[in-house]
Amino acid sequence: MDKKNLLKRLASLGFPLLEAEKDEEANSALADLVESGDLRLWEGFPVVLANSADRGLFDYDQVQGHLKSRPAKLNLGLLVVFSLALYKTLGLKFAWADKLFTLFDNKKMRQQYEKFLAALKNNQDFVVQGSFMSSQRVKAAFDNYFKQAQAHLDDLLSVKEVMGVEYSLSQVFSPKQKELFLKKLRNEKLTKTEKEYFSRAVKKRVLALANPELHRLSQKLLQSL
Numbered sequence: 001m002d003k004k005n006l007l008k009r010l011a012s013l014g015f016p017l018l019e020a021e022k023d024e025e026a027n028s029a030l031a032d033l034v035e036s037g038d039l040r041l042w043e044g045f046p047v048v049l050a051n052s053a054d055r056g057l058f059d060y061d062q063v064q065g066h067l068k069s070r071p072a073k074l075n076l077g078l079l080v081v082f083s084l085a086l087y088k089t090l091g092l093k094f095a096w097a098d099k100l101f102t103l104f105d106n107k108k109m110r111q112q113y114e115k116f117l118a119a120l121k122n123n124q125d126f127v128v129q130g131s132f133m134s135s136q137r138v139k140a141a142f143d144n145y146f147k148q149a150q151a152h153l154d155d156l157l158s159v160k161e162v163m164g165v166e167y168s169l170s171q172v173f174s175p176k177q178k179e180l181f182l183k184k185l186r187n188e189k190l191t192k193t194e195k196e197y198f199s200r201a202v203k204k205r206v207l208a209l210a211n212p213e214l215h216r217l218s219q220k221l222l223q224s225l
Contacts, residue, residue, distance in 0.1 A: 026057035031066030034076045039131055043138045046083035047145040053096045056175030060103060071129070078128050081109055085116035086138060095170035172209065177202050 030048060033041055052058040060080070067073045081104055087097060104113070119126035123135045169178045180198045183190060190198060208214060 026052045027059055027062040028066055030058070030063045031072075031076075034063070034067060034079060035072050039133055040137075042079060042128065043133055044141045045079045046086045046138065046142055049080065049083045050087070050094065050142075051145070053100070054094065054175070055179060058096075060100065075129055077104060077109065078112065080104070081113050082116045082126070082128065082133075082138075085113055085120055086142065088117060089120040090139075090142070172205060173202065177205070181206070 030052065033045065033048060036042075049058065060076075064073055064076060067076060080100065084097060084101055087094060104110070116126060118124075120135050120138070123139075125132045125134055127133070169181060173181055176197075180190065180194055180202050183194075184198060184202075
């Protein structure tokens with residue numbers, strides 16, 4: 001495995017933040033990350049998972065399909081579970097995380113999840129397949145990711161609030177629509193195709209969300225639930 005090439009591919013999934021162009025490339029890069037066995041790269045796995053899944057690029061079955069050995073497939077499961085434990089520890093919610101968690105609905109993985117939670121909450125090192133990983137470095141990698149990804153919003157919202165907004169957006173928009181919504185909000189340049197799609201599909205929903213009467217009625221409905 002060419003580590004330099006792997007790092008370039010991971011750059012499109014959060015090291016640093018750029019855009020992955022194809023889901024096959026994203027899942028292949030994640031598989032290579034798992035197989036690398038590099039603890040420092042593994043500490044950034046929650047970043048890569050969050051960034052790829054939030055963009056609709058992550059497919060657990062596809063990543064697993066790229067892995068040939070049983071130990072590598074087991075490592076994938078452990079890395080996903082520890083990532084989910086990290087999100088829980090930080091109080092972050094992702095629309096895709098609950099569905100992903102159901103893949104590990106067995107006693108062994110539940111126990112491993114609880115061990116990861118305890119270690120992360122207490123800033124203790126934890127073991128993945130016989131190797132120690134640093135809770136502090138894992139959290140630092142994730143914190144640095146959000147400092148880059150949400151720098152323009154940090155003046156207004158905390159990271160937890162930002163993720164709450166992104167979670168809500170995921171209930172209204174498809175992954176691609178949410179991506180364009182955020183790019184437009186950040187004043188990032190859109191391609192001609194993206195502009196057309198934004199105008200055709202996203203703008204209408206934005207106008208509906210901005211309607212004060214709809215907001216009032218929604219609040220009234222929530223009070224009656």
